[in-house]
Amino acid sequence: MLEIRLHLRYLFELKEDDDACKKAQQTGAFYLFHNLAPLLQKSEHQYVAPQHSLLELERLLGKFGQDSQILEDSVLIGCSEQQEAWFALDLGLNSSSSINASLQKAEVETALQGSFIKLTKALFELNVKDASLLSTAQALLRWHDAHQFCSRSGQPTKKNVSGSKRVCPSNNIIYYPQVAPVVITLVSDGTRCLLVRQSSFPKGMYSALAGFCDIGESLEETVRREIAEEVGLEVDRLHYSASQHWPFPHSTLMIACHATVKPGQTELQVNLRELEAAAWFSRDEVATVLRRNHPSNQQQSGAVPFRLPPKLAIAHQLIKEWVEKPTCSPLPA
Ligand SMILES: NC(=O)c1ccc[n+]([C@@H]2O[C@H](COP(=O)([O-])OP(=O)(O)OC[C@H]3O[C@@H](n4cnc5c(N)ncnc54)[C@H](O)[C@@H]3O)[C@@H](O)[C@H]2O)c1
Numbered sequence: 001m002l003e004i005r006l007h008l009r010y011l012f013e014l015k016e017d018d019d020a021c022k023k024a025q026q027t028g029a030f031y032l033f034h035n036l037a038p039l040l041q042k043s044e045h046q047y048v049a050p051q052h053s054l055l056e057l058e059r060l061l062g063k064f065g066q067d068s069q070i071l072e073d074s075v076l077i078g079c080s081e082q083q084e085a086w087f088a089l090d091l092g093l094n095s096s097s098s099i100n101a102s103l104q105k106a107e108v109e110t111a112l113q114g115s116f117i118k119l120t121k122a123l124f125e126l127n128v129k130d131a132s133l134l135s136t137a138q139a140l141l142r143w144h145d146a147h148q149f150c151s152r153s154g155q156p157t158k159k160n161v162s163g164s165k166r167v168c169p170s171n172n173i174i175y176y177p178q179v180a181p182v183v184i185t186l187v188s189d190g191t192r193c194l195l196v197r198q199s200s201f202p203k204g205m206y207s208a209l210a211g212f213c214d215i216g217e218s219l220e221e222t223v224r225r226e227i228a229e230e231v232g233l234e235v236d237r238l239h240y241s242a243s244q245h246w247p248f249p250h251s252t253l254m255i256a257c258h259a260t261v262k263p264g265q266t267e268l269q270v271n272l273r274e275l276e277a278a279a280w281f282s283r284d285e286v287a288t289v290l291r292r293n294h295p296s297n298q299q300q301s302g303a304v305p306f307r308l309p310p311k312l313a314i315a316h317q318l319i320k321e322w323v324e325k326p327t328c329s330p331l332p333a
């Protein structure tokens with residue numbers, strides 16, 4: 001317990017103190033990206049994210065005739081319980097501190113014996129720790145790339161060493177990385193749950209209902225509005241389940257809830273501008289698909305009526321929770 005507290009304190013110090021963070025880079029580990037795609041190596045059926053030391057990076061940059069100024073673009077993404085700091089660096093983006101410093105993708109891939117692969121493609125083939133670190137890293141790198149100028153003065157902003165903020169030197173406005181809150185709700189009428197699909201989903205996949213919070217809304221208001229907007233139902237009861245950082249389409253905080261509607265009020269009015277389809281599914285139907293979703297059962301014969309989101313997605317956890325704990329008592333909304 002004490003160790004956990006210590007490493008979180010250490011992380012806080014690195015975010016705030018530029019000198020401490022620079023020192024941590026000397027012994028830290030770096031994850032590399034190229035235009036927001038992480039460097040990965042294939043190992044059996046999984047992708048692995050290799051780590052590199054500062055020395056290895058300096059050698060790599062030297063090999064390609066680059067100075068080490070690009071290292072100033074690296075961002076702190078976490079640290080181990082043993083206080084080894086982890087950083088991410090994008091070798092393909094041209095930030096203000098590294099004009100013309102971007103490296104050729106194919107040459108770096110050969111030198112590092114890996115490939116830069118889009119996170120949308122690789123996320124579900126990573127272990128939980130790498131998936132979480134790379135999602136954080138991509139979100140932070142993307143935010144820095146998109147916030148290089150002050151929106152008030154138009155002047156270049158300067159990142160601190162850890163990348164926890166950017167400051168405009170001309171007016172001292174501080175910019176912090178943005179997260180967009182999204183609620184994701186599994187609606188139930190007591191015996192069935194509501195699953196929906198958007199045309200952008202992979203073929204056959206159904207998920208829980210999601211929507212961005214509007215400015216000024218509480219989570220409860222967002223849940224009520226999204227459910228009314230997308231399927232025309234009125235929420236009776238609602239309770240919080242869990243949350244997850246989600247990197248697509250950019251940095252969102254998914255806040256997962258269970259909601260119930262009254263048994264007599266289940267007629268769907270599907271908003272076809274938002275959704276391609278929405279339907280009620282029984283617990284048995286969902287349980288069967290969940291079992292089939294498991295990689296070890298995918299060879300099983302028999303048609304699967306629909307698919308559910310992968311295990312890593314909070315939508316999957318929410319659906320699994322509903323199947324396994326049907327009678328958890330909801331709180332009034
Ligand atoms: N991790 C999971 O299990 C899981 C499951 C489902 C959805 N999601 C994520 O939830 C998010 C929202 O779902 P949705 O598409 O149904 O939302 P939604 O119903 O709010 O519809 C999306 C629309 O909202 C608007 N919008 C408002 N604020 C926005 C903002 N800050 N950023 C982008 N668009 C904004 C845009 O017009 C956009 O087209 C998506 O990013 C999706 O990737 C995650």
Ligand SMILES: [Mg+2]
Pocket residue numbers: 209210211230274
């Ligand atoms: Mg939606």
